[in-house]
Amino acid sequence: MTLLDVDGLKKHFTVDSGFLSGLLGETRTLKAVDGIDFSVDAGEAFTLVGESGCGKSTAILSALRHQQPTAGKVRFKGQDIEMYSKRALRGEAQLIYQDQQDTLNPKMSVGEAIAEAIRFHDVVPPEEVDARVDDLLERVGISPAEKYQEPSAFSGGQKQRIAIARALAVEPSLLVADEPVSGLDVSVQAQILNRLMDLQEEFGLGLVYVTHNLGIARKISDTIGVMYLGRIVEYGDVDDIFEDPQHPYTQALLSANPVPDPAVDRDRIVLEGNMPDPIDVDDRGCPFVPRCPEATAECETAEMGLKPFEGDRGHLVDCIHR
Amino acid sequence: MSAPLLNVEHLSTHFKTADGPVKAVDDNSFTLEEGEVLGIVGESGSGKSTLLRSVMGLIEDPGEIVDGRIEYRDRDLTTMSDAALRELRGNEISFVFQEPTAHLNPAYTVGDQITDVLAAHTDLSSEAQWERVYELLGRLGIPSPEERAESYPHEFSGGMAQRVCIAMALACEPELLLADEPTSALDVTIQAQIIDLLTELQEDLGLSMVWVTHDMGVVAETCDSMAVMYAGNVVEYGRVDAVFDDPKHPYTEALLRTVPSHLDTAPRFDTIEGSPPDLQDLPDGCVFQERCPEAMEACRTGRPPYYEVGGDSAWLSKCVLHEGKSTRPASPSAPDADANPSATLADSQTDGGKPTGEGDR
Numbered sequence: 001m002t003l004l005d006v007d008g009l010k011k012h013f014t015v016d017s018g019f020l021s022g023l024l025g026e027t028r029t030l031k032a033v034d035g036i037d038f039s040v041d042a043g044e045a046f047t048l049v050g051e052s053g054c055g056k057s058t059a060i061l062s063a064l065r066h067q068q069p070t071a072g073k074v075r076f077k078g079q080d081i082e083m084y085s086k087r088a089l090r091g092e093a094q095l096i097y098q099d100q101q102d103t104l105n106p107k108m109s110v111g112e113a114i115a116e117a118i119r120f121h122d123v124v125p126p127e128e129v130d131a132r133v134d135d136l137l138e139r140v141g142i143s144p145a146e147k148y149q150e151p152s153a154f155s156g157g158q159k160q161r162i163a164i165a166r167a168l169a170v171e172p173s174l175l176v177a178d179e180p181v182s183g184l185d186v187s188v189q190a191q192i193l194n195r196l197m198d199l200q201e202e203f204g205l206g207l208v209y210v211t212h213n214l215g216i217a218r219k220i221s222d223t224i225g226v227m228y229l230g231r232i233v234e235y236g237d238v239d240d241i242f243e244d245p246q247h248p249y250t251q252a253l254l255s256a257n258p259v260p261d262p263a264v265d266r267d268r269i270v271l272e273g274n275m276p277d278p279i280d281v282d283d284r285g286c287p288f289v290p291r292c293p294e295a296t297a298e299c300e301t302a303e304m305g306l307k308p309f310e311g312d313r314g315h316l317v318d319c320i321h322r
Numbered sequence: 323m324s325a326p327l328l329n330v331e332h333l334s335t336h337f338k339t340a341d342g343p344v345k346a347v348d349d350n351s352f353t354l355e356e357g358e359v360l361g362i363v364g365e366s367g368s369g370k371s372t373l374l375r376s377v378m379g380l381i382e383d384p385g386e387i388v389d390g391r392i393e394y395r396d397r398d399l400t401t402m403s404d405a406a407l408r409e410l411r412g413n414e415i416s417f418v419f420q421e422p423t424a425h426l427n428p429a430y431t432v433g434d435q436i437t438d439v440l441a442a443h444t445d446l447s448s449e450a451q452w453e454r455v456y457e458l459l460g461r462l463g464i465p466s467p468e469e470r471a472e473s474y475p476h477e478f479s480g481g482m483a484q485r486v487c488i489a490m491a492l493a494c495e496p497e498l499l500l501a502d503e504p505t506s507a508l509d510v511t512i513q514a515q516i517i518d519l520l521t522e523l524q525e526d527l528g529l530s531m532v533w534v535t536h537d538m539g540v541v542a543e544t545c546d547s548m549a550v551m552y553a554g555n556v557v558e559y560g561r562v563d564a565v566f567d568d569p570k571h572p573y574t575e576a577l578l579r580t581v582p583s584h585l586d587t588a589p590r591f592d593t594i595e596g597s598p599p600d601l602q603d604l605p606d607g608c609v610f611q612e613r614c615p616e617a618m619e620a621c622r623t624g625r626p627p628y629y630e631v632g633g634d635s636a637w638l639s640k641c642v643l644h645e646g647k648s649t650r651p652a653s654p655s656a657p658d659a660d661a662n663p664s665a666t667l668a669d670s671q672t673d674g675g676k677p678t679g680e681g682d683r
Contacts, residue, residue, distance in 0.1 A: 190591035215582025256514035258539025
């Protein structure tokens with residue numbers, strides 16, 4: 001079953017460009033997300049991969065109505081997402097953020113924070129709430145005896161486990177995680193991500209994961225979308241893309257990522273320059289042109305859009321040379 | 323082989339607190355050969371930045387180097403006067419940090435800041451200083467250097483600002499560049515640019531470098547030798563190829579298994595269960611014992627000395643699995659090892675570097 005189906009999603013911001021241009025009525029548009037499509041099935045893990053500023057976080061926030069999108073259609077379980085009440089939507093789709101400092105109430109014990117979520121969404125009868133809290137904490141590897149502690153008593157990794165327990169407490173069908181382990185050390189990351197993958201499989205959850213870390217994306221995803229400047233430039237099965245990337249940006253990104261093995265000899269593609277600000281991006285042509293090693297005059301005016309690579313409808317590339 | 327450029331022996335840097343010393347760096351040895359790149363790798367809180375700052379002479383109260391030697395070209399930096407250290411820093415030894423903009427003055431143009439360094443450490447005329455600024459910025463791949471020298475730090479992107487910091491670090495043609503996570507704040511494609519640039523400069527200028535990072539991928543791609551840190555201890559030191567191929571400390575082995583690589587297709591991540599110990603309450607014996615799959619009784623008493631492993635006197639492992647191999651002699655200034663340091667922790671001296679009696683190599 002398709003849980004989340006995103007079609008032509010755009011999120012533009014109007015940028016205040018100063019007093020004078022304000023007087024002259026000039027406005028500039030920052031196109032954080034500029035027309036993206038993706039879908040996530042129950043039990044599927046989809047990852048949005050990209051560098052900072054590519055729009056990956058804004059994309060999921062606007063898809064789930066944490067921000068009002070500028071354009072696009074989003075369906076949840078086949079129904080227009082606008083039809084869901086906020087409460088019903090949060091009961092179905094739970095978000096986990098990078099920094100739990102901001103999302104756990106510092107004055108509330110972690111057990112109470114989880115219990116509150118269970119009660120709010122009427123997940124189980126009141127007399128079963130305590131047992132459910134204990135069960136959830138155990139599942140994420142926190143001793144239920146610690147549930148009376150406030151968040152400050154826990155390390156960053158433990159807080160992230162607690163956040164996962166709280167997200168699961170409402171029995172969502174979709175979990176959305178925005179760089180949930182990027183502030184943590186690799187040994188702690190590994191423990192949490194394994195746990196997350198186990199739980200996702202056990203409950204048949206859909207997962208939308210957002211990260212810049214290609215090592216994590218490889219393991220956690222079934223499908224990925226590679227984002228650049230507000231657009232998905234390549235989309236498909238994670239192994240297909242990592243083993244045979246087609247878009248010049250994906251190729252450069254994968255080749256630039258350091259591999260922890262000195263015996264692997266690699267040809268790095270080093271891109272010049274930076275990803276430009278997504279302000280006043282030309283609607284015509286490919287936004288990757290200024291940094292692309294394969295750019296031609298045609299690329300500057302071509303009609304862009306994801307197209308099946310060599311007829312494979314599961315592997316989509318937004319490049320006229322493919 | 324000629325004498326190493328930098329030879330760190332049994333270095334310990336502790337921070338005094340009301341509850342006893344925090345042993346951020348505890349009995350560490352490694353060397354850096356001339357013209358080579360040494361990676362210091364470890365997770366956050368392992369003491370890698372404190373180790374680097376100790377070498378820089380930038381440890382401030384309540385921190386203190388309590389033991390050990392830092393030999394740079396046969397001079398011991400730990401006993402050098404502040405004035406002599408300052409002269410060395412900026413001239414022969416310079417630094418690059420993680421956050422470039424935090425180390426540039428926002429109120430001055432980058433050209434002014436680089437000429438300041440040149441004025442402090444060279445006899446160049448003002449005109450020659452500016453010529454050098456343009457040359458440096460151009461060398462570091464900054465387009466139109468004469469214009470960009472007039473720009474302020476905020477006008478540069480993260481990658482470009484790091485290039486400016488590297489230009490400043492190289493202004494006085496240093497012998498040794500100490501870099502603390504110089505690419506960690508940058509995106510992958512920008513990191514690749516800076517790695518390529520630093521590697522190229524290092525080779526062209528014959529620079530020696532110490533590169534602190536948490537990223538095993540960066541170590542594999544840029545370094546000749548590596549020091550692996552855990553809970554204030556360099557638990558293994560050796561050549562990068564050799565250590566990756568056959569790690570001689572269980573922590574190194576575990577860390578290498580855990581690093582997520584985008585080429586790895588296993589369904590789950592390898593893990594190290596548990597978390598690092600509290601630096602104020604380190605266990606007696608090996609610092610990794612609580613998480614170590616190989617831990618045995620011998621690991622629980624006395625910090626292991628550096629064993630010379632792999633048939634190489636410059637490959638060191640602090641692990642009793644190598645008992646019977648020769649050990650690196652303890653620091654001459656170290657007291658006899660205290661077998662039970664965790665009782666009060668009031669003693670601010672190191673408990674490491676336990677002499678084993680078979681210490682000549």
